[in-house]
Amino acid sequence: xxxxxxxxxxxxxxxxxxxxxxxxxxxxxxxxxxxxxxxxxxxxxxxxxxxxxxxxxxxxxxxxxxxxxxxxxxxxxxxxxxxxxxxxxxxxxxxxxxxxxxxxxxxxxxxxxxxxxxxxxxxxxxxxxxxxxxxxxxxxxxxxxxxxxxxxxxxxxxxxxxxxxxxxxxxxxxxxxxxxxxxxxxxxxxxxxxxxxxxxxxxxxxxxxxxxxxxxxxxxxxxxxxxxxxxxxxxxxxxxxxxxxxxxxxxxxxxxxxxxxxxxxxxxxxxxxxxxxxxxxxxxxxxxxxxxxxxxxxxxxxxxxxxxxxxxxxxxxxxxxxxxxxxxxxxxxxxxxxxxxxxxxxxxxxxxxxxxxxxxxxxxxxxxxxxxxxxxxxxxxxxxxxxxxxxxxxxxxxxxxxxxxxxxxxxxxxxxxxxxxxxxxxxxxxxxxxxxxxxxxxxxxxxxxxxxxxxxxxxxxxxxxxxxxxxxxxxxxxxxxxxxxxxxxxxxxxxxxxxxxxxxxxxxxxxxxxxxxxxxxxxxxxxxxxxxxxxxxxxxxxxxxxxxxxxxxxxxxxxxxxxxxxxxxxxxxxxxxxxxxxxxxxxxxxxxxxxxxxxxxxxxx
Numbered sequence: 058x059x060x061x062x063x064x065x066x067x068x069x070x071x072x073x074x075x076x077x078x079x080x081x082x083x084x085x086x087x088x089x090x091x092x093x094x095x096x097x098x099x100x101x102x103x104x105x106x107x108x109x110x111x112x113x114x115x116x117x118x119x120x121x122x123x124x125x126x127x128x129x130x131x132x133x134x135x136x137x138x139x140x141x142x143x144x145x146x147x148x149x150x151x152x153x154x155x156x157x158x159x160x161x162x163x164x165x166x167x168x169x170x171x172x173x174x175x176x177x178x179x180x181x182x183x184x185x186x187x188x189x190x191x192x193x194x195x196x197x198x199x200x201x202x203x204x205x206x207x208x209x210x211x212x213x214x215x216x217x218x219x220x221x222x223x224x225x226x227x228x229x230x231x232x233x234x235x236x237x238x239x240x241x242x243x244x245x246x247x248x249x250x251x252x253x254x255x256x257x258x259x260x261x262x263x264x265x266x267x268x269x270x271x272x273x274x275x276x277x278x279x280x281x282x283x284x285x286x287x288x289x290x291x292x293x294x295x296x297x298x299x300x301x302x303x304x305x306x307x308x309x310x311x312x313x314x315x316x317x318x319x320x321x322x323x324x325x326x327x328x329x330x331x332x333x334x335x336x337x338x339x340x341x342x343x344x345x346x347x348x349x350x351x352x353x354x355x356x357x358x359x360x361x362x363x364x365x366x367x368x369x370x371x372x373x374x375x376x377x378x379x380x381x382x383x384x385x386x387x388x389x390x391x392x393x394x395x396x397x398x399x400x401x402x403x404x405x406x407x408x409x410x411x412x413x414x415x416x417x418x419x420x421x422x423x424x425x426x427x428x429x430x431x432x433x434x435x436x437x438x439x440x441x442x443x444x445x446x447x448x449x450x451x452x453x454x455x456x457x458x459x460x461x462x463x464x465x466x467x468x469x470x471x472x473x474x475x476x477x478x479x480x481x482x483x484x485x486x487x488x489x490x491x492x493x494x495x496x497x498x499x500x501x502x503x504x505x506x507x508x509x510x511x512x513x514x515x516x517x518x519x520x521x522x523x524x525x526x527x528x529x530x531x532x533x534x535x536x537x538x539x540x541x542x543x544x545x546x547x548x549x550x551x552x553x554x555x556x557x558x559x560x561x562x563x564x565x566x567x568x569x570x571x572x573x574x575x576x577x578x579x580x581x582x583x584x585x586x587x588x589x590x591x592x593x594x595x596x597x598x599x600x601x602x603x604x605x606x607x608x609x610x611x612x613x614x615x616x617x618x619x620x621x622x623x624x625x626x627x628x629x630x631x632x633x634x635x636x637x638x639x640x641x642x643x644x645x646x647x648x649x650x651x652x653x654x655x656x657x658x659x660x661x662x
Contacts, residue, residue: 099230100223102242105272106265107222113273113305114218117153120306122338122611123395124151126210127434127548127603128331129637131315136593138630146547148433150492151211151335163493163552210333213293214307216261216277225249225260234266237644239299241266241275248282259283259290268646273297273305275644289317289327296640299647300338300612307335308611309640330637332604336432336611337395381424383483384442387499388429390488394495396553397446398430398616403607406618407447410462414469414522426472428465430616434603435547436538439501439554440468442478449616450548453606454635456534456598459524463515463531463580466522470514476507502555509573512580531580532587537599537634539578540590545635593629600634 125148132142148163217225231243244267248260263279275297281290293312297305310333317327370378391397407428415422427444431437434450445468455461479500481487490498503511519525542549542558549558559573573581591597608619626632 099228102267102272103223103228103244106244106267106274107220109272110216110221110274114153114215116304117214117306120338121150121152122306122335123432124149124211124333124335125433126331126333127637128205128312128329129545130327130329132328136629137632141541141544141636144545144547145205145331146435146550147205147210148552149211150337151214153215163496209291210293210310210312210331213295213310213312213333214335216265216274216295219258221246221261231264233269236266236275237642239268239275239644239646241268243267246279268305270646271303271305273303275299275305291317291327291331294639296642296644298611298642299645301647301649306338306611309334309642311637311639313639332434332637332640334434334609334611336609336614338612377424379483380442380478380480383478383480384444386482386485386488387441387501388444390499391431391495392614394492395614396431396433396495398432398609398614400429401615401617403430403452403616403618404428407445407461407465410458411445411465411469413524414462414466414518417523418518418521420473422472426469430607431553432609432614432616433552435552436549436557437551437554438464438468438557439551440471440478441501443472445469445472446553449607449609450603453603454534454600456601457527457530459527460531460534462522462524463519463528463534463583466515466518467511467580469518470511471503471507473518474507474510474514476503476511496552499553501553505559505573508555508559508579512573512582515580516582528583528586529588532583532585533590533597533599535578535580536584536587536590539581539584541635542576542578548635592632595626595629595632598632602633602636602638604638604640 126146128145129141130143130145131139134140150163219225225248227247227249229245229247231245234241234243243264245264246261248262259281261277261279262282263277265274265278266276267273268275276295278294280292284290291312291314293310295307296309298308300306310331312329312331312333314327314329388397392399404427407430408426411426411428414420415426422443424443429444429446430452431446431448433448435448436451436454438445438447438451440446445465447464447468451464452461455464482499487498519528538549538557546558550556557579559575559577559579578584588597590599605621606619607616609616624631
């Protein structure tokens with residue numbers, strides 16, 4: 058009996074071992090199936106991403122957006138961590154054709170990437186060294202002189218033009234992540250190096266975020282590799298915004314390098330931050346074609362003119378109307394180019410400040426003063442007749458309403474003093490010029506003497522305004538601006554009007570002209586109202602970073618005041634006056650189709 062029990066136990070143990078083995082084998086088989094299924098699912102996702110990216114490259118060829126790159130080279134600072142030591146700026150219109158970056162340059166003469174040597178000769182741009190050539194990412198000629206190639210930053214809108222696919226890249230799933238309201242699949246990408254491949258073939262190395270409905274890339278973070286000899290590829294973080302059903306187009310690029318060494322012999326090191334912004338994909342056109350297509354039927358009365366004036370205009374009214382027509386022609390052209398935002402809520406905020414100054418000074422300005430916003434980063438304001446234009450960069454960095462009032466009061470000074478505005482622009486043919494010649498063809502600059510007189514008038518207006526007891530703030534802003542002016546010349550160089558920093562006061566024959574001394578800031582007298590500038594004081598906010606206040610729709614060019622939450626400052630390093638920062642937009646899906654088909658620039662033809 059004992060032997061029988063022993064045999065039974067042995068059989069039972071063997072049976073248990075056999076069952077466990079089968080269970081283990083079954084679990085391994087299930088895991089293998091799951092891994093195979095997961096691998097298959099990932100492959101399917103990658104194939105859809107590759108197809109979508111190829112479609113994206115074709116789509117980008119339909120558009121010619123404006124591209125603005127502003128760069129600040131940085132240096133260590135004991136109190137603030139890092140501060141700018143110089144800057145670089147470029148504004149152009151981008152076009153893609155046959156996997157090539159094309160540029161219509163606004164700041165200089167020609168296309169950086171033009172194939173014709175004659176087109177490249179004489180090209181100038183606002184480089185870190187002032188005005189000079191910028192044909193390479195590396196050093197220029199002999200010695201430590203160097204520049205930045207704008208096409209290098211523009212190319213960051215593309216991940217890989219020849220194919221971001223499994224044959225050319227190794228992909229690794231990282232996680233799922235929400236970017237705003239958009240759920241994304243995060244993937245790491247590393248290029249495969251295949252036999253017989255040319256070393257010059259440039260690939261992307263980094264991470265991509267793919268939205269999980271249409272499988273479009275919405276963010277790309279990394280660099281290109283390998284870098285050509287004598288130059289460098291920079292790291293970048295590109296964000297694409299949804300501009301209609303399934304249409305994701307690039308809007309923001311942040312690039313940064315810290316300690317990148319390219320030429321040890323001449324001690325060339327890159328330490329910079331740069332923001333590249335794209336807009337004007339389908340800018341609202343200031344036309345009234347709908348009036349020609351709307352048909353009225355069965356009208357009970359004949360069509361009548363709705364204007365209240367039923368007589369000819371007086372000579373003075375005619376003169377003002379003629380001036381207004383010149384203003385409108387310029388604004389219409391600048392809006393069509395994408396340089397000025399369409400009328401909107403931000404304009405009304407600015408006009409409210411103007412109205413506050415008018416009311417308290419008992420002014421009745423006719424025609425009424427209007428305000429518009431220029432979409433570029435350099436700090437500038439100017440008047441086109443009775444229309445005040447202020448740049449996005451200025452609005453970003455001004456710390457409060459009193460500082461804004463000081464800028465607007467200066468332009469009101471030009472208007473009230475009736476400084477000359479050339480009404481030749483009332484002739485519409487004056488607006489027929491290539492897009493990139495806008496800054497040269499539209500001359501609205503004032504003389505140094507007029508700028509000085511406008512300052513005096515602005516001080517008078519502010520002393521009677523609701524802001525008269527708050528002028529310490531604009532004074533502090535100007536003190537901070539004066540401190541940074543020597544190292545940020547491109548931020549303070551106007552594209553359209555007169556720069557906020559006075560230039561040379563010598564005439565063509567060397568004579569000294571009336572006006573402020575070179576290097577003097579506009580409204581410099583307000584600095585006497587300000588307390589001492591304390592860069593280490595966390596509570597003293599003299600100026601804000603770039604890009605924090607104005608939010609722009611890159612499809613329509615419409616702007617609004619950002620509703621971003623205020624983050625408490627922990628140290629003086631968090632203040633970052635006039636400085637660039639990374640960009641983290643809140644992504645959403647726009648279920649409404651894009652407002653109109655892609656339209657290319659007329660280029661003045």
